[in-house]
Amino acid sequence: QVQLVESGGGLVQAGDSLRLSCAASGLTFSINAMGWFRQAPGKERDIVGYITRTGDDTYYADFVKGRFTISRDNAKNAVYLQMNSLKPEDTAVYYCAARLGPAAVTASGYHYWGQGTQVTVSS
Numbered sequence: 001q002v003q004l005v006e007s008g009g010g011l012v013q014a015g016d017s018l019r020l021s022c023a024a025s026g027l028t029f030s031i032n033a034m035g036w037f038r039q040a041p042g043k044e045r046d047i048v049g050y051i052t053r054t055g056d057d058t059y060y061a062d063f064v065k066g067r068f069t070i071s072r073d074n075a076k077n078a079v080y081l082q083m084n085s086l087k088p089e090d091t092a093v094y095y096c097a098a099r100l101g102p103a104a105v106t107a108s109g110y111h112y113w114g115q116g117t118q119v120t121v122s123s
Contacts, residue, residue, distance in 0.1 A: 002026040002112040007055050007116030012086055015079060016121070020081040022096030022114055033036070033103035034079040035110055036070060038092035038119075044109045050106075052103055059105060086121045093118050 008020040024031065035050035049060040051070045059071055067086075072079040079096060095116055097110035104110065 002028060002098050003062045004098060004112055004114035005116040006096050006114040009094060009119045011120045013122050014074045014084050014086060014088055014121055016117060017084045020094055020117060024077040024098060026076045030100050031098045032101060033099040034072060035097045037095045037097060037107055040092040047105050050103050057103060088121045088123045091120050
């Protein structure tokens, strides 16, 4: 019904920037919110932020405020995560997720998931 594919991860130095992309296909008209999550080894999957379909509501976790920005292009059925001033503690697998209902901040609230893309930040 909905397929999500992340891209843009890689190995960077502390202070560098990366832009992650998430392409959605299938019944994308049903998506009301898109979220970005990350999971480091041995840690739980935490929300990075979300954006609603219209882009009028966004949320960011405290640990990325002022550094990361979420945007979307509905014409392309894509959502982006611009990551600036990256820190070693940002190292994780980053996932995009789609929610059919109102926006949520927990992973359990999202219906569809991409496969993840690795972001590694060296000091």
